[in-house]
Amino acid sequence: MVLEQIIADSFPALQQTINGKRLVYLDSAATTQKPQCVIDAVSHYYEHDNANIHRGVHTLSQRATQQFEQARATIAGLLGAPRPEEIIFVRGATEAINLVAQAWARPRLVQGDEILITEMEHHSNIVPWQLVCEQTGAVLKVAPILDDGTLDMNAYKDLLTPDVAIVAIAHVSNAIGTINPIKELCELAKKVGAITVVDGAQAAGHMHVDVNDIDCDFYAISGHKMFGPTGIGCLFGKHTLLEEMDPWQGGGDMILSVSFEETIWNDVPFKFEAGTPNIAGAIGLGAAAQFIEELGYDSMVQHEQELLVYGRATLTAIDGVELIGAAPQNVGVIAFTVNGVHPHDVGTILDNSGVAIRTGNHCAQPLMKRFGLTATCRASLSIYNTTEDIDALASGINESIRLLG
Amino acid sequence: MANLRDLYFEMVTDHAKNPRNRGKADPCDYIGTGHNPLCGDKIVVTVSTESDTITNVKFDGEGCAISTASADLMAEVLVGKSVAEAKELFRGFHSLVVGEGDASELPRKLAVFSGVREFPMRVKCATLAWHTVIAALDDSEKVTTE
Numbered sequence A: 001m002v003l004e005q006i007i008a009d010s011f012p013a014l015q016q017t018i019n020g021k022r023l024v025y026l027d028s029a030a031t032t033q034k035p036q037c038v039i040d041a042v043s044h045y046y047e048h049d050n051a052n053i054h055r056g057v058h059t060l061s062q063r064a065t066q067q068f069e070q071a072r073a074t075i076a077g078l079l080g081a082p083r084p085e086e087i088i089f090v091r092g093a094t095e096a097i098n099l100v101a102q103a104w105a106r107p108r109l110v111q112g113d114e115i116l117i118t119e120m121e122h123h124s125n126i127v128p129w130q131l132v133c134e135q136t137g138a139v140l141k142v143a144p145i146l147d148d149g150t151l152d153m154n155a156y157k158d159l160l161t162p163d164v165a166i167v168a169i170a171h172v173s174n175a176i177g178t179i180n181p182i183k184e185l186c187e188l189a190k191k192v193g194a195i196t197v198v199d200g201a202q203a204a205g206h207m208h209v210d211v212n213d214i215d216c217d218f219y220a221i222s223g224h225k226m227f228g229p230t231g232i233g234c235l236f237g238k239h240t241l242l243e244e245m246d247p248w249q250g251g252g253d254m255i256l257s258v259s260f261e262e263t264i265w266n267d268v269p270f271k272f273e274a275g276t277p278n279i280a281g282a283i284g285l286g287a288a289a290q291f292i293e294e295l296g297y298d299s300m301v302q303h304e305q306e307l308l309v310y311g312r313a314t315l316t317a318i319d320g321v322e323l324i325g326a327a328p329q330n331v332g333v334i335a336f337t338v339n340g341v342h343p344h345d346v347g348t349i350l351d352n353s354g355v356a357i358r359t360g361n362h363c364a365q366p367l368m369k370r371f372g373l374t375a376t377c378r379a380s381l382s383i384y385n386t387t388e389d390i391d392a393l394a395s396g397i398n399e400s401i402r403l404l405g
Numbered sequence B: 001m002a003n004l005r006d007l008y009f010e011m012v013t014d015h016a017k018n019p020r021n022r023g024k025a026d027p028c029d030y031i032g033t034g035h036n037p038l039c040g041d042k043i044v045v046t047v048s049t050e051s052d053t054i055t056n057v058k059f060d061g062e063g064c065a066i067s068t069a070s071a072d073l074m075a076e077v078l079v080g081k082s083v084a085e086a087k088e089l090f091r092g093f094h095s096l097v098v099g100e101g102d103a104s105e106l107p108r109k110l111a112v113f114s115g116v117r118e119f120p121m122r123v124k125c126a127t128l129a130w131h132t133v134i135a136a137l138d139d140s141e142k143v144t145t146e
Helices: A002-009 A036-049 A059-079 A093-108 A127-136 A153-159 A182-191 A239-244 A279-295 A297-316 A343-352 A365-370 A387-404 B004-008 B011-017 B065-078 B083-097 B108-118 B120-137
Strands: A087-090 A114-118 A139-143 A164-170 A195-199 A218-222 A233-237 A255-258 A263-265 A321-323 A333-338 A358-360 A376-380 B030-036 B041-050 B053-062 B142-144
Touching (some): A093 A164, A093 A218, A127 A139, A182 A195, A279 A297, A343 A376, A343 A387, A387 B011, B011 B108, B030 B120, B041 B120, B083 B108
Parallel strands (some): A164 A195, A195 A218
Antiparallel strands (some): A321 A333, A358 A376, B041 B053
């Protein structure tokens, strides 16, 4: 309880009332709230150290560069990346996946190659591959999921043929929270010679991620889903692969020398970071990574899992509530429907009680179709949530049933 | 902050739970399909006319309470109106729900939707059927609230 209070106190946005009620934030899968240390790191940079990086010889530029690169090292440490230069700063997981699609896949894939994804992917791990398929003649294959929200392992194995050039899979589903056995999936993919791309947007804010142990080729994260700022994320890529790849955007910072006859690329990771990056965002994300390290994934997992058990039990007890894809291995996402009440109406009625959840298709329309739905309600947990938050959720759901059910 | 009951209660919940105008207008002189990508809702609106007068409006599809009630009440108020009057009503209704106009020029039944202005994220729900019917009358193939 004391720990909970300390955590809650470090998130200033949670200290407010909405519609006269205490804010209950259950939409962390969309974006997490930001701890004071992250907000301070961003402000401090702008108030004291604001300068462009990798160029100036003046003091501010040196400070900004040092903090930017320190953030890269901190994130590399958090994700278990063997070398900091294997971390490329991007806008978020979406851009990270697009980078792999355009800079690795597009020049290499040919007609008949296959890209294997799963039915539970976010649109950001579907559409970049559809673009590559159009550009190269490759074919998109989709591994189905089972009713309990887990991946159909037999189907996945069957689909893994030597034609598969890329396997792109979410570590954790954004819509239903399923944790995929990612290490095993990557091992199987490697046996057929496929490159592995993991969408880790929903994982790194909840559970220990070790890219070295998973042994994936690429791993994408979004800062804002792990207590960092929006507009910043990272792509981890194995050094050998990054070395082989050409840049995907041209501009400043990604070159060693430029003439009109020939331009020589900068080293990894800079050749993938054209233009002035989101310096404040990277520094903020570094602070978020440090915040997570200090808190420890073990205590985060324990807290969120206890809450998940409580949340599932509480919601299941409500007549008319059905959980969707409630896999045993889940980060703390409770997807549900309320019989007779449209998810948007549930969302509006909950908001009236200060409870924030996500409603809709969650950028995973194929997954919704899989469950025969157009929309669901999604309550997603984080370290700052409590059993009182779940109780407020349940009370709002009951209100929606009373009004419209 | 409007009391939530102002928005949902009585007329909206009544029409959402028991819509009077669900179905297909026969003869079907105009048909429109509306889609709200935000929530995946789809609505099909069909219209019968005699010369320039709307004689019947029906809707079908799945939607939230606000979009269903709005479609149902829209179907009621449009009967007897000309196409030009329907468009004028939509302009007034749209102003009402986005908070730019009041309900004084509108049929009393539509006034209940003034509560929607307190919920800007739900304006699309309230206007989906209207966008759809206007597009149908304009002979557009497909509409979306995006």
